[in-house]
Amino acid sequence: xxxxxxxxxxxxxxxxxxxxxxxxxxxxxxxxxxxxxxxxxxxxxxxxxxxxxxxxxxxxxxxxxxxxxxxxxxxxxxxxxxxxxxxxxxxxxxxxxxxxxxxxxxxxxxxxxxxxxxxxxxxxxxxxxxxxxxxxxxxxxxxxxxxxxxxxxxxxxxxxxxxxxxxxxxxxxxxxxxxxxxxxxxxxxxxxxxxxxxxxxxxxxxxxxxxxxxxxxxxxxxxxxxxxxxxxxxxxxxxxxxxxxxxxxxxxxxxxxxxxxxxxxxxxxxxxxxxxxxxxxxxxxxxxxxxxxxxxxxxxxxxxxxxxxxxxxxxxxxxxxxxxxxxxxxxxxxxxxxxxxxxxxxxxxxxxxxxxxxxxxxxxxxxxxxxxxxxxxxxxxxxxxxxxxxxxxxxxxxxxxxxxxxxxxxxxxxxxxxxxxxxxxxxxxxxxxxxxxxxxxxxxxxxxxxxxxxxxxxxxxxxxxxxxxxxxxxxxxxxxxxxxxxxxxxxxxxxxxxxxxxxxxxxxxxxxxxxxxxxxxxxxxxxxxxxxxxxxxxxxxxxxxxxxxxxxxxxxxxxxxxxxxxxxxxxxxxxxxxxxxxxxxxxxxxxxxxxxxxxxxxxxxxxxxxxxxxxxxxxxxxxxxxxxxxxxxxxxxxxxxxxxxxxxxxxxxxxx
Amino acid sequence: xxxxxxxxxxxxxxxxxxxxxxxxxxxxxxxxxxxxxxxxxxxxxxxxxxxxxxxxxxxxxxxxxxxxxxxxxxxxxxxxxxxxxxxxxxxxxxxxxxxxxxxxxxxxxxxxxxxxxxxxxxxxxxxxxxxxxxxxxxxxxxxxxxxxxxxxxxxxxxxxxxxxxxxxxxxxxxxxxxxxxxxxxxxxxxxxxxxxxxxxxxxxxxxxxxxxxxxxxxxxxxxxxxxxxxxxxxxxxxxxxxxxxxxxxxxxxxxxxxxxxxxxxxxxxxxxxxxxxxxxxxxxxxxxxxxxxxxxxxxxxxxxxxxxxxxxxxxxxxxxxxx
Numbered sequence: 014x015x016x017x018x019x020x021x022x023x024x025x026x027x028x029x030x031x032x033x034x035x036x037x038x039x040x041x042x043x044x045x046x047x048x049x050x051x052x053x054x055x056x057x058x059x060x061x062x063x064x065x066x067x068x069x070x071x072x073x074x075x076x077x078x079x080x081x082x083x084x085x086x087x088x089x090x091x092x093x094x095x096x097x098x099x100x101x102x103x104x105x106x107x108x109x110x111x112x113x114x115x116x117x118x119x120x121x122x123x124x125x126x127x128x129x130x131x132x133x134x135x136x137x138x139x140x141x142x143x144x145x146x147x148x149x150x151x152x153x154x155x156x157x158x159x160x161x162x163x164x165x166x167x168x169x170x171x172x173x174x175x176x177x178x179x180x181x182x183x184x185x186x187x188x189x190x191x192x193x194x195x196x197x198x199x200x201x202x203x204x205x206x207x208x209x210x211x212x213x214x215x216x217x218x219x220x221x222x223x224x225x226x227x228x229x230x231x232x233x234x235x236x237x238x239x240x241x242x243x244x245x246x247x248x249x250x251x252x253x254x255x256x257x258x259x260x261x262x263x264x265x266x267x268x269x270x271x272x273x274x275x276x277x278x279x280x281x282x283x284x285x286x287x288x289x290x291x292x293x294x295x296x297x298x299x300x301x302x303x304x305x306x307x308x309x310x311x312x313x314x315x316x317x318x319x320x321x322x323x324x325x326x327x328x329x330x331x332x333x334x335x336x337x338x339x340x341x342x343x344x345x346x347x348x349x350x351x352x353x354x355x356x357x358x359x360x361x362x363x364x365x366x367x368x369x370x371x372x373x374x375x376x377x378x379x380x381x382x383x384x385x386x387x388x389x390x391x392x393x394x395x396x397x398x399x400x401x402x403x404x405x406x407x408x409x410x411x412x413x414x415x416x417x418x419x420x421x422x423x424x425x426x427x428x429x430x431x432x433x434x435x436x437x438x439x440x441x442x443x444x445x446x447x448x449x450x451x452x453x454x455x456x457x458x459x460x461x462x463x464x465x466x467x468x469x470x471x472x473x474x475x476x477x478x479x480x481x482x483x484x485x486x487x488x489x490x491x492x493x494x495x496x497x498x499x500x501x502x503x504x505x506x507x508x509x510x511x512x513x514x515x516x517x518x519x520x521x522x523x524x525x526x527x528x529x530x531x532x533x534x535x536x537x538x539x540x541x542x543x544x545x546x547x548x549x550x551x552x553x554x555x556x557x558x559x560x561x562x563x564x565x566x567x568x569x570x571x572x573x574x575x576x577x578x579x580x581x582x583x584x585x586x587x588x589x590x591x592x593x594x595x596x597x598x599x600x601x602x603x604x605x606x607x608x609x610x611x612x613x614x615x616x617x618x619x620x621x622x623x624x625x626x627x628x629x630x631x632x633x634x635x636x637x638x639x640x641x642x643x644x645x646x647x648x649x650x651x652x653x654x655x656x657x658x659x660x661x662x663x664x665x666x667x668x669x
Numbered sequence: 670x671x672x673x674x675x676x677x678x679x680x681x682x683x684x685x686x687x688x689x690x691x692x693x694x695x696x697x698x699x700x701x702x703x704x705x706x707x708x709x710x711x712x713x714x715x716x717x718x719x720x721x722x723x724x725x726x727x728x729x730x731x732x733x734x735x736x737x738x739x740x741x742x743x744x745x746x747x748x749x750x751x752x753x754x755x756x757x758x759x760x761x762x763x764x765x766x767x768x769x770x771x772x773x774x775x776x777x778x779x780x781x782x783x784x785x786x787x788x789x790x791x792x793x794x795x796x797x798x799x800x801x802x803x804x805x806x807x808x809x810x811x812x813x814x815x816x817x818x819x820x821x822x823x824x825x826x827x828x829x830x831x832x833x834x835x836x837x838x839x840x841x842x843x844x845x846x847x848x849x850x851x852x853x854x855x856x857x858x859x860x861x862x863x864x865x866x867x868x869x870x871x872x873x874x875x876x877x878x879x880x881x882x883x884x885x886x887x888x889x890x891x892x893x894x895x896x897x898x899x900x901x902x903x904x905x906x907x908x909x910x911x912x913x914x915x916x917x918x919x920x921x922x923x924x925x926x927x928x929x930x931x932x933x934x935x936x937x938x939x940x941x942x943x944x945x946x947x948x949x950x951x952x953x954x955x956x957x958x959x960x961x962x963x964x965x966x967x968x969x970x971x972x973x974x975x976x977x978x979x980x981x982x983x984x985x986x987x988x989x990x991x992x
């Protein structure tokens with residue numbers, strides 16, 4: 014007898030959203046389908062323990078887990094990824110599992126918009142002509158007469174050419190546009206001597222321009238695009254008004270592909286061995302569509318309103334996004350399918366926006382340095398810079414670019430996702446409730462600042478960096494990063510080893526302690542060591558010293574703020590005067606946004622991608638040695654960090 | 670034609686470490702042993718001072734060894750169950766510069782002897798010989814942390830060399846060595862960076878650099894000797910280039926490692942084509958030792974008297990000013 018498939022209702026609180034799902038669906042899947050955000054890092058394989066939810070009514074089947082405390086179990090906590098729906102349910106999502114939407118703050122560059130015809134990057138002085146890749150052009154067409162019998166399509170092209178200067182021969186349109194054209198034009202008015210008012214949406218495709226939409230009337234103010242940073246760990250999307258260049262809203266999610274591996278090499282292996290490239294692609298498309306749905310709902314827009322999307326990401330992530338075979342990326346001689354991806358139809362990939370909207374990928378340099386870096390380099394204006402610059406993007410891979418307008422070399426090191434809040438017990442993204450700054454005073458009192466000024470839920474990248482530096486300065490960890498038992502009552506012993514209490518339960522939003530564990534500290538030290546050793550190896554290859562570097566641009570999803578001094582204290586960056594260091598935030602996203610808004614910016618990105626020289630660290634025997642010596646706080650060679658060693662010795666006279 | 674002068678000019682010198690204390694210095698040793706002091710790479714003494722000659726520490730076990738082959742048991746069979754007599758024989762008969770008491774018997778799996786017994790053993794050896802002592806734990810962290818402090822206190826003032834401090838376990842032994850005036854072995858398995866990190870960590874809590882001897886773990890001939898060699902060589906080059914955290918004497922454990930190899934320990938009837946076991950084992954130990962000396966070694970822990978004699982002869986030949 015065939016199995017009867019029951020379906021049940023799952024109701025989510027506090028969102029008050031309900032969805033009907035098939036029996037045996039996991040609660041996590043149901044939440045995704047209902048567009049209810051549930052935090053999950055491992056992507057549903059019961060290893061991260063972040064997807065805790067509470068069963069208020071009903072019953073679920075769930076296997077035993079060690080990720081829930083006995084107290085949580087008693088309070089009907091379950092892991093959403095493990096619990097299967099076997100009846101109607103009422104589920105409430107506790108604060109620690111919820112990302113409260115809209116609380117990622119926009120920076121000033123993002124709200125600044127267009128000034129004097131230019132759009133702006135994260136640094137003053139870096140600006141590009143405002144001329145979006147996809148533009149809406151309001152046109153007034155003379156209606157045809159017996160004296161002027163130019164057909165509709167040619168009439169349209171003539172008007173566009175007159176208004177924009179785009180040569181007629183480089184304008185084209187698809188069949189569907191042609192079919193719609195007569196009726197749209199007539200809808201716009203057909204009375205004698207009254208111009209036909211229409212808005213044409215024109216997309217740049219290399220040297221060609223394609224008319225992708227015709228709308229009656231003037232719709233130039235309803236002009237939206239999406240800039241997406243497709244990160245290995247985090248995906249961030251910005252909703253941008255193409256006409257004003259202002260960012261309306263921003264949303265982020267962890268990349269669901271994480272269930273197939275923390276770094277993209279593991280994911281490539283999975284895709285190849287299991288023939289599962291399609292699954293990886295659908296996963297990232299689902300994430301992007303999820304972000305879109307949130308952004309659109311929150312801002313009362315429809316999918317049809319989005320006419321362009323730019324994506325920046327490392328080469329592997331772009332391969333996954335487009336379902337291109339990534340196998341050769343990890344095999345000698347490490348070849349990508351393409352560095353310069355032509356504009357594609359977003360709809361063909363399953364991205365839920367206007368059906369003819371193009372998707373532009375920022376170009377890569379190599380299999381291991383992608384559009385996140387070329388875009389970032391453009392966003393900080395590296396191609397115009399006279400001074401010798403070091404540009405570092407800290408993500409799951411840490412990419413380092415050294416150079417200026419004359420030359421650029423780059424490399425990539427596996428840094429791990431810890432500064433994005435993953436792989437750290439109470440790590441989180443830079444959203445409301447995240448501790449973004451932290452300091453331990455000389456009297457051992459602990460001060461912190463929270464994004465959104467609420468009660469803390471976890472610690473984001475900048476807070477984690479501060480924590481390591483503060484622990485080192487206060488002497489609560491030694492230079493190996495080992496917690497010192499008995500140093501303060503905050504250092505305490507648990508079954509899993511030592512941990513440091515950051516915020517006690519009564520003061521947190523989650524009702525449980527926020528701690529940093531010994532394992533967290535080691536993960537963060539490994540991440541910083543990967544970055545430092547990449548910088549050191551690249552400098553050595555170019556016969557340069559840290560003191561030769563005149564500017565350092567530090568990018569990454571740390572948060573809105575970064576205390577650059579601490580990057581030196583922990584030895585992530587070499588000892589360089591701090592006034593030469595600038596934190597530029599998520600430069601990959603800035604790159605995607607600027608490209609979306611400026612054809613000039615996109616041209617620059619392409620120039621940068623052609624110009625950058627890739628330097629392979631993995632085949633460099635010095636890299637591993639550099640890495641081990643950087644696996645120390647601040648570093649194994651005191652001579653490279655004289656000021657930090659001095660400061661530590663001053664605070665702890667027993668330190669030599 | 671003038672031949673250009675290609676001698677290197679080194680900026681660093683290996684720190685001198687003194688092991689043992691005489692009566693005047695607050696101990697009971699008849700002589701002290703100084704190691705280190707080199708300011709050139711080994712045997713390139715036209716570039717600097719070669720420093721003190723490498724010294725040999727013969728191992729004495731607190732419990733009779735269970736797995737030693739006959740060729741190794743032979744010279745010690747009359748003293749094997751009395752560490753004091755064993756040590757005395759090593760010094761008087763075989764010319765050991767130092768005695769290394771290896772506390773195998775305190776290991777939980779090898780007798781689990783208590784601190785009191787271990788202290789008794791060490792005391793008896795101290796009384797039996799006049800040379801300085803190295804005291805080596807059993808490499809079980811917990812047990813070492815329990816026993817070594819007691820031994821440190823019991824030998825206070827003798828300026829022994831205690832082993833060992835590692836990256837994950839150093840506070841306890843450092844504190845005791847500091848309080849009781851001993852020297853310390855810092856250990857990091859074939860990694861020069863971690864070696865340096867351990868040295869920084871122990872000095873961070875106040876231990877003086879001039880009381881540290883480094884141990885990189887040793888591989889015998891055919892069993893990774895080249896790893897130990899290249900790491901020790903790198904250490905010495907770093908030392909001479911001015912890295913004070915690596916400018917410290919180096920110890921290697923040749924006896925134990927050589928006699929673990931099947932070439933050294935297999936019996937005549939097992940390997941008829943390999944030559945006599947009585948020669949083979951000592952040779953294996955000798956070759957391992959003389960090779961590693963080239964990389965820059967200051968203290969060599971050894972087992973077999975024949976090997977000791979050969980290595981001593983080799984050292985004397987190399988260091989005699991007869992060039």
